Amino acid sequence: MLDRGSAPGAGVDRGAPLVAVVGPPNSGKSTLFNHLTGLRQRVANYPGVTVERRCGTVNLPVGPVELIDLPGVHGLSPRSLDQMVTRDVLLGEFEGDRQPDAIVLVLDATRLKSHLMVAEPVLALGLPTLVVLTMADELNRRYGALRRSSLSEELGVEVALVNARDAATLQPVRAFLKALHTGGEEVRACPIVAVAEHPEGRGAGRALPMIDLFAERRQRARELGRSAGFQAPRPSRTNERLDALALHRFWGPVVFAGVVAVVFQSIFAWAVPLMDGTEAAIAASGNYLGSVLPESWFRSLLLDGVWAGVGSVMVFLPQILILFFFIAILEDSGYMARAAVIADRLMHRVGLQGKSFLPLLSAYACAVPAIMSARTVEDERDRIATIFVAPFMTCSARLPVYALLIAAFIPAQPILGPFFGTQAAVLIGLYVMGVVAAIVTAALLKRTLLRGRSAPFVMELPPYRLPTVRSILTRLLDRTKVFLRRAGKIILAVTVVLWVFTQFPRMPGGEAPPIGDSALGQAGQVIEPAIEPLGFDWRIGIGLVTSLAAREVIVGTLGTIYGVESDDEEAFELQAALQQDLDLGSAVALLVFFVFALQCMSTVAIMRRETGGWRWPALQFCYMLLLAYAGAWVANAIL
Amino acid sequence: MKRKPETAQKPADRMLADVPLEEEVVLVRIDVAGDDVEPLLERGIVPGCTLCPVRHAPVGGPTVYRVDGVLVALRRETASCLCVRSSLEAAGVLDSN
């Protein structure tokens, strides 16, 4: 009955009602969406987390409802790509989607006054709407108040007051969705008066009427709030104390540095027992397999190829999880937005804006979502500059490479007692090199190819929130899955192929050749001249080639190569093997190479998608490769 | 305290960037051009709203303002395009109207 008959979107059940979740950034849309659909959209405590449309199904007893989670918006006049998505979906102009049948408008109850401003253009769409006020818990805790029924009367639509993090409070939302099937009275198209049109063309001349438009809109929002008995919550004391520290002119930067130091030290120090455990488990399982399997090509493939290759990468899972644990805490607590404020000065110098800082920070996890989240950057040139430099930020795929080489070549010595040692210092050094490269490159770009004025910076600071155990655990679980999937697909495939190439051409007696004479060795020797100036031999060369697929593949590759090479029945030591092959200079050269080079096909692919062509990814790849080669050459030459 | 001489006609307007911390002011005019004004307006920074600088970020970074109870960071250059008057004076003007 609600189907408008137009083409359904990809993955959208044709018959099911289509409901869009709309609202200002950071109001809890994705949290609500996740609870209703059981999916795991990314949620974090800063504005601009969701940048894409995402569909999910809510299975109700009466039938399914298709829910669409959308990027946060303050209105329906988009200035950035993510806001464009929301507008297009709401108007039914999104490619392949029909217009939603109903809207769930999510507003933060603690910010009701400013959030009600977005209600006006959304209600004016005339679709059946449910207004969901989130953060009911915070409103109560900070002595705010509001009369839900009065607001509902004033707006002419149902209003629900919920805590989006608590599934038990979401019953009214389910009731609304159910009513879309049964035609219950919860579903009311809003009767609100026609809204003054947004002035079409923008520009200096039109600025004035726009100001009036919004001034009136704010006035109406305030009146709505007043008649609903809205009492703004009191500012939280804890929040103010935390901000006094985080943004303090002296302690602010000190806290920032302290956080960074703890993160890196723990990646080495805390991870050791966990890593030893993983390593022992992998070695033990390998030895066990070795003892039960008869001597055969299969045994060699399994142990020398797969166990040595995939196993060498798996060892680094604990370190990656520790990194993600800290990222989760920083993102969920609300500190990220403060970090963006502190960094704005620097970003401004470079020619970017504080908003670019959030995507860049998320690039520490992975460049791919970071490049997508740069959609929130309003100025197109700033956006391109941001995504161009994002791969310089040290993503978690580099961590296994760094950790392996640092552990093998940098002796662990304390610098500041047990809190900070040499290995952590070198690791920070590598991260800093990446940051410096990003800054210099961005500054260059903004002064040449992407010259333009710098956009204004308006950043809302969310309140600090205690991260929930549940959200941290789900993040770690998801990350483990991603890691295992990559290990199980890319790395497994590469190690198997590499192993095959080490087995041919067969010796006269029919056994496998010495690795230097194998097909792999010969291929390596073709590469060798190109990388010899950097101090690398053919094994590293093969690793560099395979790492083009994904950075951590080099660890698996070296594991396989050394695994095939070692005749020992016992598990071999990847670190010890590397120490034979590289000296300090070439090890540092390899580290430097990984700091700069763009060895990641997913990044190249997403760059192509987000810039709409090959031009930028090609330039980026060549530029980063050149920098990597030059940097590695210098490192090898001076050390 | 002495009242300001009546010759001033209207209360002295200042730029938001010059307002000391913790002084509450009311926005009277926005001198930002074109496109750049909309991000401000959408967040409720429109003439008539109350603003209160609460904190300067380190090393000359943006300043954090409380706008109708919500924290928003603005750069100095933006804040110097926002014309404000102290909330007491603004109230007085409204009364006299």
Ligand SMILES: Nc1nc2c(ncn2[C@@H]2O[C@H](COP(=O)(O)OP(=O)(O)OP(=O)(O)O)[C@@H](O)[C@H]2O)c(=O)[nH]1
């Ligand atoms: N206390 C409390 N926190 C909430 C509630 N709803 C969401 N949050 C928190 O608010 C933050 C933002 O939630 P998200 O779901 O990511 O918000 P969003 O609207 O999807 O944000 P964007 O994708 O950036 O537009 C997260 O830290 C949530 O844990 C709520 O009802 N109560």
Ligand SMILES: [Mg+2]
């Ligand atoms: Mg979201």
